[in-house]
Amino acid sequence: MTTHDKTTRRRFLQAAGGVGASLALAGCTGSESDGESTPAANGSATSEGTETGTSSEGGEAGTLNLINSTLSSLDPISADDTASGAVTTQLFDGLMTYPNGEVPVEAVIAEDYETSEDFTTYTFSLKEGVTFHNGTEVTAADFVYSYERLAASSNSRTAADILQTIGVVHEVDGDENYVPESLAVEAVDDYTVEITIEQPFAPTLQVLSNNQFAAVPEGIVGDVEGYDGEMEYNEFASSNPVGAGPFTFDAWQEGTDVSVSAYDDYHGDVPQLDGVRWQIIEDDNAIYNYAMNENADAFDIPTAKFDRGKLSVDETDDRGRRHGTYGPVRNGKTVNYLGVPTLSVYYIGFNMEAVEKPVRQAVAHALNQQTVVEQVFKRRGVPAYHYMTPGIYPGGAEGYGSHAEESYPYGYNESQLDEARALMEEAGYGPDNPYELEFLIYESTTWEDTGKLLRDQLASAHIEMTITKAPFSALLSRVRKMDVQAYSLGWVVPWAAPDAFVKHLNPAASDPTASGAIESYNQWPTDTEAAQNAIDAWNQISENRAPTDEAEQLRAEAAVEMEEANWADVANLPVYHQIEERFWYDRVSIPPFGIGGMFKQKYNGASFE
Structure with a gap:
């Protein structure tokens, strides 16, 4: 077993953190309850004896316990499955975001943006005072570096998203390979980023909201030209990821668990939770047992254990999401239910x-x-x-x-x-x-x-x-x-x-x-x-x-x-x-996620009752 551990100071926090996630490749998926192609990450669990949702004063905080089926990387340009994305979503922010996994997307580190009349130039004004988890301020230069990594790094699994999908202007060599440092992403000043694309692309803002477009500190790793790196790549990708999201990294034990803590200097709504912990489980019976033993606050029910006769849908909202209850489950309780048609x-x-x-x-x-x-x-x-x-x-x-x-x-x-x-x-x-x-x-x-x-x-x-x-x-x-x-x-x-x-x-x-x-x-x-x-x-x-x-x-x-x-x-x-479905106990309050899926939901909207 390999342990990836970053020593962090536990903090008392005051805003909201969330639950749930899902798993798939960045584009590609596989989850059990609904038959995806990657393992599922849409619940949570902890090992026996882990205390859930307790706080000494000021309302209940505690650690939200979920289940994840796998974790491949903590680097947003490499973590191209939804299970890993459920974790990196908490650690990193970009210019835009899917609010609770919903569309339309919204600005997050960006304060505002405008487009040219021909829809080929996007100019983003950044919030001032946004900090990475290492305390440095997020500036336009960080986005230039982050997008260069996405396009040029050998660690990037999703270069096509910036080079072909959005089509950011760039040069190619005789073999049609990207020429490093030719990307048309410019830091106009410390708080202004300008992106020029080859031709109009209607969903540009949606694509920019995905995790691979998140900001990381300029020069944090040396996997693109012009940078030696402040740390080795493997350290960044497995034990010391530095982002600007609502949670900071704690530890990752491969095949066992991964945990994050609330970031009390977060530029948005600070999590009310102390943190989130995912128990990594692939076996359906083990997933169900964790959930029924109440080691998980929110979870999925494997199809083999699912009884449709226990499902009561009370409401279908204007987004097509089904709200209701399910139960009684094996432990005698009736749990909450949400079902969402996803992309x-x-x-x-x-x-x-x-x-x-x-x-x-x-x-x-x-x-x-x-x-x-x-x-x-x-x-x-x-x-x-x-x-x-x-x-x-x-x-x-x-x-x-x-x-x-x-x-x-x-x-x-x-x-x-x-x-x-x-x-x-x-x-x-x-x-x-x-x-x-x-x-x-x-x-x-x-x-x-x-x-x-x-x-x-x-x-x-x-x-x-x-x-x-x-x-x-x-x-x-x-x-x-x-x-x-x-x-x-x-x-x-x-x-x-x-x-x-x-x-x-x-x-x-x-x-x-x-x-x-x-x-x-x-x-x-x-x-x-x-x-x-x-x-x-x-x-x-x-x-x-x-x-x-x-x-x-x-x-x-x-x-x-x-x-x-x-x-x-x-x-x-x-x-x-x-x-995609989520089941959860009454002790936790979780905003409903949207069509983008659970793995795109940040957990600074959840709290314990």
């Missing part, structure tokens, strides 16, 4: 160079998304036939449903085993020579049950599927090396628009073993007709990014074309869209 899609991905097209199509014919959602996920999600969620799809939920029902080629709400079998026999497979397919999943009973349903169906189509379980970090390692055939993953997208989903269906950015921007893990060959259609459609989106009605319509049309290209080549097979 997510969970899918079966294929290494397209390793799995031939008839096999991928046969798997699609065999899969009945409705059955999986009903039988495995107990209706804790929506069957997925597109990457885009029903609320984001052009035409909304009605357009989503009609397009899928009329055009999905592999059976809408049904399994088509005869078609699957015919494809495999035409490809030369049969009872005596079945195709061997490994399905790699993270440690999740729901994905395991999904795999078993699919495995049993595919047996009659001459596909012999084996299910391999791995810790989420190990799964990601294999996927990034393309040492896989098929795997379970998911995306929680970084802004609320169609292009945020379909950028993960761009064949030109689908090879994680290659250099350059990576948006998916497929090695999708670019010489197929469908791949060319997807690339052309993505180019149409990229060339029409302005916040105008005409450009929005062109982006919407191209997004649907990319969905249909994915159907044709079966790069990724959508399974379901998550309804």
Whole structure:
């Protein structure tokens, strides 16, 4: 076991801290209760004997105890999964933020901002007196350095977000690689940051609100040109992260727990909590036992333990969030409930160079998304036939449903085993020579049950599927090396628009073993007709990014074309869209989170009753 510890002074604080989180890659996810592709981080727990929510005077403070499924890094440009994001959200602030994970986004370190008439220059005025956890003031130079790290550091997993997604003006070399220190991010003065982008991009402020755009002190690490670093990178990323968020880092014991403390010099609402602690647990039974033993103040209930008959939804608010109660649970108590449709899609991905097209199509014919959602996920999600969620799809939920029902080629709400079998026999497979397919999943009973349903169906189509379980970090390692055939993953997208989903269906950015921007893990060959259609459609989106009605319509049309290209080549097979849920005991008060997800919620809005 490795311990990452930063000695900090415990402080008495006076404002509010929060709960809850979720897990996925920065874009990519996997959580258990709703079948995501990364482990979940949307509850909390502590080890036996940890005291919860006590304070000697001045109202109740204490430590909020949650459960997290994993933690990969404390560096915001490297922590590209939602579980890690649940922690880094507490430690770091950027120019903008998702207030409680909601849209529209709001200024946080920025005090104000303005855009040029052509929507290509953003000028942000910073608050004065905002301090990092090391006591230094946040200035425009810190943002210039932080954004350079995002674009140029070898530790950055999300350089595409600043270079391609927002498209900040920059230079490239002969191999189309970013030229260091060429980013058009300027410190006009100590409290003014100017960002110039290549062309208008409607969701710029939403993307700037994500954790990878957070401020860190200029020169804190030496992983970009011109800086030697005040500390070694591994120290910053694992035991001494320095941000300007509402909580400061305490300690991280790999595979055990991570904890943060309230920052009493925070520039916003100071947390009322003393801190937040996440117990790291992947096993469903262990998660449930922690929650039922009341070691967790807020938590998720694994699907295997979830009884829909105990759920009472009292209200659905104007944002589509479901509020109610659940219980009685095993310990006899009735807990509070919140269910939120989020910006997510969970899918079966294929290494397209390793799995031939008839096999991928046969798997699609065999899969009945409705059955999986009903039988495995107990209706804790929506069957997925597109990457885009029903609320984001052009035409909304009605357009989503009609397009899928009329055009999905592999059976809408049904399994088509005869078609699957015919494809495999035409490809030369049969009872005596079945195709061997490994399905790699993270440690999740729901994905395991999904795999078993699919495995049993595919047996009659001459596909012999084996299910391999791995810790989420190990799964990601294999996927990034393309040492896989098929795997379970998911995306929680970084802004609320169609292009945020379909950028993960761009064949030109689908090879994680290659250099350059990576948006998916497929090695999708670019010489197929469908791949060319997807690339052309993505180019149409990229060339029409302005916040105008005409450009929005062109982006919407191209997004649907990319969905249909994915159907044709079966790069990724959508399974379901998550309804993210939080359960919590009465002793804690937590603001409801929004469509952005729990992992984007800062916890300086929670308190103990």
